[in-house]
Amino acid sequence: MWDLLVRRARLATMTPGAPYGEAPGVGPCGASGARLGALAVEGGRIAWLGADADLPAGAAARLELDAEGRLLTPGLVDAHTHLVHAGSRAVEWGERLAGATYEEVAARGGGILSTVRATRAAGFERLLAESRPRLAALMADGVTTVEVKSGYGLDLETEARMLEVARALGERLPVTVRTTFLGAHSVPPEFAGRADAYVEELTGRILPAVAARGLADAVDAYCEPHAFSLAQVERLFDAAARHGLPVKLHAEQRSDSGGAALVAARRGLSADHLEHLSPAGVQALAAAGTVAVLLPGAYLHLRETRPPPVAALRAAGVPLAVATDLNPGTSPLGSLTLAMNLACTLLGLDPAEALAGTTRVGARALGLHDRGALAAGLRADLALWSLEHPAELVGRLALPALATRVVAGAVHHAPTR
Ligand SMILES: [Zn+2]
Numbered sequence: 208m209w210d211l212l213v214r215r216a217r218l219a220t221m222t223p224g225a226p227y228g229e230a231p232g233v234g235p236c237g238a239s240g241a242r243l244g245a246l247a248v249e250g251g252r253i254a255w256l257g258a259d260a261d262l263p264a265g266a267a268a269r270l271e272l273d274a275e276g277r278l279l280t281p282g283l284v285d286a287h288t289h290l291v292h293a294g295s296r297a298v299e300w301g302e303r304l305a306g307a308t309y310e311e312v313a314a315r316g317g318g319i320l321s322t323v324r325a326t327r328a329a330g331f332e333r334l335l336a337e338s339r340p341r342l343a344a345l346m347a348d349g350v351t352t353v354e355v356k357s358g359y360g361l362d363l364e365t366e367a368r369m370l371e372v373a374r375a376l377g378e379r380l381p382v383t384v385r386t387t388f389l390g391a392h393s394v395p396p397e398f399a400g401r402a403d404a405y406v407e408e409l410t411g412r413i414l415p416a417v418a419a420r421g422l423a424d425a426v427d428a429y430c431e432p433h434a435f436s437l438a439q440v441e442r443l444f445d446a447a448a449r450h451g452l453p454v455k456l457h458a459e460q461r462s463d464s465g466g467a468a469l470v471a472a473r474r475g476l477s478a479d480h481l482e483h484l485s486p487a488g489v490q491a492l493a494a495a496g497t498v499a500v501l502l503p504g505a506y507l508h509l510r511e512t513r514p515p516p517v518a519a520l521r522a523a524g525v526p527l528a529v530a531t532d533l534n535p536g537t538s539p540l541g542s543l544t545l546a547m548n549l550a551c552t553l554l555g556l557d558p559a560e561a562l563a564g565t566t567r568v569g570a571r572a573l574g575l576h577d578r579g580a581l582a583a584g585l586r587a588d589l590a591l592w593s594l595e596h597p598a599e600l601v602g603r604l605a606l607p608a609l610a611t612r613v614v615a616g617a618v619h620h621a622p623t624r
Contacts, residue, residue, distance in 0.1 A: 208267055209249050209255075209267070210248050210249050210269055211271075211272065211613070211618065212247045212268035212272070213279060213613075214245045214262075214271065214273055214274065215245070215275060216243065216274035216278070216279035216591070217236060217241070217277065217596075218230045218233060218244035218279050218581055219281075219581075220236065220256070220281075221281055221563055221580045221581065222580045223567070225238075227562065228580065228581070230256050231258075232257045233258050242260065243258070243276060244258055245259040245262050245266075246279065247266070248613070249616075251586065251616040252584060252585065253581060253582060253585050253587050272618070277591055277594065278592045278596070278600070279581070279589060279591050280566065280592065280597065281566040281588060281589065282349065282350070282588030282589055282590050282613070283348070283349040283351065283543050284351070284353075284573065284578070285345055285530050285531050286354050286498075286500055286528050286572040287356075287477075287500050287532050288355055288532065289356050289389075289532070290341040290533045290534075291334060291338040291372050291373050292322050292325070292326050292359045292369075292535055293322070294326070296317070296318075296322065299321070300536075303509075318393075319392055319393040320395075322359045323393070325359075326359035326360060330368075331368055331372060335376065338373075341533060343380070345541060346380065346382055346612065347609060348544050350382065352383040352385065352570065353382060353384055353385070354573055355385070356388075357389050357390065357417075357423075358389030358390065358427075359392070361390060361393065361394075361395035361405075362413070363412065363417075366388065366417060367416070367420065367422060370386050370388065370417065374422065385575070386422060386424050387423060387424065387425045387455065388423035388426050390414065391409055391427075391428035391439070391440065392428075393429065394434070402436075402439060406435070406439045414447070415450065418452060423452060424452070424453075424574075425454065425573075426443065426444070426446075426452045426455075427457065428457065430456055430458050430469070431461050431462060432461075432462060437464060437466065440456065440466065444470075444475075453475065453476050455478070455572075456469065456470040456475060456478055458470060458478040458484075459481045459482060459483040460483070462483050465488070467492055470497060475495070476498065476572055476574050477500045478492055478500070479499075479502060480505065481500075482506065482515050484499075484516055489520055489523050492525045493523035496526070498527075498528050499520050499527050501554055501556070501564065502530055502531075502538060503550045503553050504532050504533070505537045505538040506549070506553055506554065508538050514555065517554055526568045527556065527560055527563075527564050527568060528564045528568040528569045528571070529543075529561055529564035530543070530546065530565075530569065542605050544600055545604060546565070547601045548601055558597070558598045558600075558601040562601060566580060587615060588614055590609060591610045592609060609621045
């Protein structure tokens with residue numbers, strides 16, 4: 208007797224091999240001859256999957272779900288967000304549309320520092336209340352695992368509060384939240400012109416306190432001339448290693464600073480953005496197996512014209528993830544399926560690569576090897592869509608399609624579709 212049995216589903220397993228994966232006895236997902244599948248859950252994990260017609264005799268479950276031929280995928284993984292924050296930066300966006308550059312807006316006290324002011328002023332409950340609807344939007348779009356960064360506090364008290372809010376969201380809502388310490392997002396005003404002293408504060412005081420309280424699963428930084436240099440990021444990564452925390456990096460978004468090669472040399476989880484990535488950076492990521500996280504929402508919202516070198520990354524075998532980068536300034540994007548579409552229409556991925564980037568590869572970008580595909584033994588994080596072909600999940604613009612989310616075997620129905 209299983210806990211849950213999903214029957215008559217089109218299974219996009221997202222296991223390597225076929226573009227959308229292939230379940231035993233079913234045929235490649237999306238192919239014309241593919242059979243309908245079934246998937247059983249026991250103890251929060253996938254216990255069996257295969258053709259519906261091949262279910263063992265007498266198969267039964269405490270709860271049975273008839274998918275009626277709809278598409279079943281792994282629950283989606285959003286591997287890069289800044290969804291915990293206070294305030295909005297839509298006014299600045301209007302200024303940028305009128306011709307101001309990102310750097311000019313930042314120089315006037317806008318940009319990241321305006322969100323820092325708003326976030327420092329918000330207490331725990333307000334920060335939670337402002338952030339929760341953003342996470343709910345991602346969940347309503349099929350997300351079952353999400354990464355949330357700090358980085359709008361830039362002092363110990365607020366950085367810790369952001370991470371506590373992220374942890375609380377993961378405890379109160381049916382979703383896995385992985386937290387990342389991004390104290391090196393920007394130099395705070397009280398350290399203006401003294402970036403080295405701020406890095407000293409980060410490595411000597413803030414990161415040790417965050418690590419001691421178990422608030423972070425990873426460490427990230429913003430490596431750009433107007434933020435932190437390679438040498439400063441190296442010091443931060445040394446401190447992360449002392450606390451046993453894996454690293455990732457905002458790299459090569461606005462310039463080729465060599466950040467991707469640095470995070471690859473540290474066997475980091477991911478290098479994110481990468482619009483200005485060099486051929487040497489591509490090779491470094493490939494050699495290390497570090498994931499390239501593509502963030503097409505920021506590319507769109509900043510009206511960038513130079514996309515990341517997707518063809519070179521693909522040719523080198525670098526794993527490609529896709530994430531929302533959900534943040535108030537450069538990517539106020541609350542839909543991971545729309546991010547997948549933008550990764551194809553703007554950056555050159557194909558639909559199967561985009562879906563792999565929010566499932567199997569997205570999980571890898573977070574160092575999670577127990578999810579991101581449909582296979583026996585993996586966590587039963589699932590998304591059932593009112594769609595038939597997996598390409599439909601990518602080839603639409605923000606048309607809601609989620610019918611049911613399953614988180615570690617627990618069923619959560621979406622509003623009727
Ligand atoms: Zn980011």
